[in-house]
Every structure is written in C-alpha cells, then in structure tokens.
Amino acid sequence: MKMSGARAIVSGLEKEGVEVIFGIPGGQSIPLYDALYDSSMNHILTRHEQGAAHAADGYARASGKVGVCSATSGPGATNLTTGIANAYMDSSPIVAITGQVPRASIGKDAFQETDIIGITMPVTKQSFQLRSVAEIPEVIKSSFYIAKTGRPGPVLIDIPKDIQEIEDEIDFNVKLELNGYKPTLRGHPRQIKEAAKLILEAERPVIIAGGGVIISEASEELMELARLIGAPVTTTLMGKGSFPEMDPLALGVLGMHGRKAANYAVTDSDVLISIGMRFSDRSTGAVSCFAPDAKIIHIDIDPAEIGKNVSVDIPVVGDAKTVLKELIRVLRKIMESEKSKAWQEKIKIWKKEFSPKMDYDDVPLKPHRVIKEIMDFLSEDDIVTTEVGQCQMWAHHYMGRSKPRSFISSGGLGTMGFGFPAAMGAKVAKPDVNVIDIAGDGSFLMNIQELATVVENNINVVVGVFDNHYLGMVRQWQELFYDRRYSSVYLGNLPDFVKVAEGFGALGIRVEKPEEIRPALKEAFNAGKPVVLDFMIEHECNIFPMVPPGRCLKDIME
C-alpha cells in the first residue's frame, strides 16, 4: 500500500497496540502529528518533553507494556534525554520518537538540528535513524521487540522530516531478522542443579529480589521458592513490591537506607540467592564486606551483569520466572530441608527488635507519620511513585508494599522530577487505582509544569509534597559529612504549593498536624481532580537508618 512516512509510522504504532503517546509536537514532527490527528491513539500533550519520557516510563512500569513518547528535533529531543537515561538505568521498555531535520540538512547545523542518535547512544538499548520510508515497518517492529524483550530498555527512532512526508509502497508483513540479538530465557540445567545443591546445604539462606522479578512477573515463583526453602526475602529499590512486605519471610528493603534486619541478614547469610538484580552500590555498601561468608547464586537475564560488581559462585543466565520455575521443580525432587529453622528464628527476633517507629505526633510533621498514614490509606493495588531524595527513601524504607508494579521509583539514575510525570503515566495505564507521588518540594518543582497536563486531561493523581524547604538529601549529607556547612540547599518558604495548585486548576491542601493527614488524603482521593497535598514536615529531619557511602551494610547510623 502506498502511504506517507508519517502515516506508516502511525499505522506501525497502532499495529503494535499502542494506545497512548506522551509528547510535544514541533517543527520537524508536524507531518507526524498531522497523521496522528486521524489516529485512534490518544496523544497526551505534556508541558515539557522530560515529562513525556517519564510518563511513558511510568506507564510502562505500571502496565508492563511499552510506553511511547515523542518530541521534535533539537531541544525537544535533548529534553527527552534524561527520561531515556532514566528508563535505561531501570530497564524500562519505552520507545522514543523524535523528529529530525530533513535528510538533506543533516550535518549542516540546520535550525533545531541535533545528533540525538549520538547523544543517546550510551543510554539506549538501540536506536534507529530512518533512511527510507520503506524500512518503517521493520524499524517499528524491531523497536518494540527490542524494547520489551530480554532485559528491557529504551529504543529511539529518529525520523527526518522529509521521510515523514514522502509517499512510498509500504508492506507491514515483515519478518524480523536480528542475528545479533537473542536473549537467553532458559537457565542452563547444570547451573540450576548446582544452585539447588547449594541451596540445600544452606543454613542461613537469603533471597534478594530485584526489578527483574517484577519485569518477568515472577512474584508467585519467588514466594513459592521462599516458602519452600524457608529463606527470608529482601528487595532492592527496583524490586520493592515483588514480595509482600507484610509477609513473615519479608525482611523489607536492602541497602543504604534499608531495613536493619535486611542488612544484617544479607551480611550474615551463607547462601545468597540474587534474582534479577545488579548489585548496585546503593544495595551492597562496600563490596569488600558484602555478605562475606556467603556463596552467591546470581540469576539474571543479562550476562553482562554476572560478575560485574560482585563476583558470584553460581551464575544462571535466564529469565527470572523461567529459571525459578525450573529451580523449584529441581528442589522439590530433592528436599525437604529443615536446616534454616534456627536462622528463621533469628530473623524473627531481628525484625521485632528493629521494627521502625512511625507513629509520631509531632508538629511540624514527622515524615514517618505521613508515610504511615498514606500506607494505611492505600490498598495494595494502588500505585505509589516517588521523586528522588529523602522523600524517596522515607517511602522506600517505611512504606510496605505488597504487589509488583505498585511502587515506581527512579532507582539507577536517581532523577528528581521523575515521580510526578511517572504518576501521570501510571494513572493513564491504570485509571481505576489510586496513584500518589511521594515528592519533595525540590523535586516536585522540577516537573511541576505537568500539573497543567493532568488537570487538562483529568488524570487525577495526588502529589504528596514532603515540604521541608530544603534539598533534603544533600542537606543531610552536608550535616553528617561536611560539618553542617549547608551549601546551596535552602529552597526557602516558597512557592505556596496550595496557590500553585489552584493556579493550575488543581486542588491544593496544606497539612500541618498529624490528625489532618487522613482527612486530607480522603478529600484528595475523592476530589475528582488532581490534588497537591502540602505536608509541612520538620525541616531538618533526616532519613535514618543510613549506611554511610562506602561502608559495610551493618555499619548503620540511626
């Protein structure tokens, strides 16, 4: 069939099942947007391209589908970059579409020209610049396939304007030939057998579940394995929600701001079963004293993660769900092990001894209390997104989550300004659940313009601002490690978030006392419009416990 490049792109996206695109048009993508005008796909006009990329990311993480964002060439494309890098670090499947100057102008520093392929090369799983109209079906099909399979990640398609305009014969019956891309799903049987043997010998086993468990939808298998071998489970930031944190076997989160019981258990373990995680420095602390007595089993779909940060004893390359199913099958044949009973008792004592205090009555508010009230208010299917910094770590440490995809946070890149647009994307993906962004006043300001987008499109998310007038995490580090020399961290008593919310047509509620929190939440989630809750929290409250950077997991400051 003969059609324009723009029409072919839109058809290709529709054939991939895309329902929504987050983006902003511009000079070099007008033909594409002209074709979108006739499409059944919903286009949500964000107010900044970074918001579009994070929204696509949030949409992907909430739904498990590929999120799509779009921008014009030059500044539009560069504005997407942070969002693309964020998706890359957290293995989130998004497809980013950028307009580009016409082919004849490429390389001439034309108006709004930028080498976005070059700029994003280190932070994309793959990228394409279209060179002909005929290749559009293959490029779109490859992009979605690459984004969502194996270890997921962002793919960028750069489309010169003339390609959008030219008409050519288009054939959507393409067969993908990706000779250099064949992700390994099934674990090696011998490795799985070795892993099973090691697990049976374990007296102090611990499971670390990462984001890979959520991506591969292996939570059931994770639970089955934990029960079967009696191993307690801790999660990374990315893995939060893959294992219910109220479960007796749950240790809570691991790492720099992890639960004490989790850090202790990992350090004292003799066999560590690490699933779909990458031993980030925020999870391990100093590698030299990370689980010093443990033999480590590492299950991951990305072979490059094996041995990258921590050397492991038994690597199993494969998809978490597929490998866990097989591992459980092998284990069932050869066990029941009672060896870890004493260990489980010890864990129980740690968990009891170290259970965090949250029911503060202070004014200004303690963040712990706010987190507790939000946690009690939400149901397990509701979605919490976070910004980055203290607010994120308060949520990470104190807020129990039970379901995969119910906690969405910027883990690897640590992007302030992620949480709010991600909440918008999550709410579009799951309109029937409550979505709240746990924000700081610093990070909310970084993408606050998206209030216009959510109000305009009736995307009724709630932003809970933990308002302490500081860039709190940096202030905390300056307090603890730089003699309290507060350098460029004070934000002041502005803006007035209630008035800002109202100015955008949202509802703003200021919350100053503990007993006001619950009524405010109730009002917010029943407002029928987006809401900003301005929680006035203690200005210099720190996020503890904390393992100082470069120290061992048990060196905990409180």
Add this chain to the structure above:
Amino acid sequence: MENKTHYIVALVEDKPGVMQRVSGLLSRRNFNIKSISVGATEKLGISRITMTLKGQEEVLEQVIKQLNKLIEVVKVLGIEKDESVIRELVLIKVNTATVSARAEVVQYANIFRGRVVDVAKDSMVIEITGDESKINAFIELMRSYGVKEVARTGKTIMTRGKKIVSIKGK
C-alpha cells in the same frame, strides 16, 4: 593491577553507526583502544572489527559481554596471541635525499620483505606487513634516515588451524 594487551574480534552487521557504538562502548567502560580496524568478511553484510586494547583481565570479560549486548554485534571473541596470526600493514615515507640512503633503504626493505611503492626525488614510500616487533624494528632502522610519515592500518587477526571466527548460515 596489570594492564595487558588484549585482542578482540567482533563480527557485526554492516549498518550505520556500528563503529560509533563499538568505540563509544569501549571508552565508556574505561578500556583504552590501541588500534581498531574494520573490513568486509566472507559474508555479505557482515563486517569484521579487530580491536587491540589495553586493560585488566576482568575488564576484558566485561567488555566482551557488553559488546555482545549491542544489537548489531553478532559474535565477539577474545583472541589469544599464541593461537593466532597477527598482522599489520604499514606505509612509511622515508627521507632518501642521497644516493647511498636510497640504496640502503631499498636493501633494508628487501631484507624485511617490504616493497618500495613510491619513489620521489628525495623520499620513498615503503610498504611492509608483519607482526608488531618486525614493523617496529623496521621503523627504528628508518629513523636514522628520517621518517617523514607513518601510516599503520592497525592489527588484523586470524586464528590458526581449525578454529574459525565466522557466522554459520547464509
């Protein structure tokens, strides 16, 4: 830790931007490229990249894994020096202003199995292939006459005997 010289051969799909992806990845992972050469293979649409790198053993393993992750990279192999033929082609422009210099340079070129590929009034271009030590030795010899210009292709490598670095199928 010791920085050793490593050789990696990658077979890649001949598509735009592949060299940029490969070289960008190497520098990002903190690996120094000493030389990199690329050319066609026995299969249409597949190019062969030969890399000579300096770095630690563990980093080498990580680089091979990361290269494997690139979509267009079909095959990557770390090559041991002992099991392979390593060659490089070099063009050297030497100062030969005197008759005696000209005669001597031609003689040396013959001894090193090089060829004179260009002669001008006061300079010559010698083409020479071989392993690194042979080429270095020849360049050293030429220095006494005055080396005006050196162009090296970077190493290209083939494993000896049965072992084949190739892609099955069409």
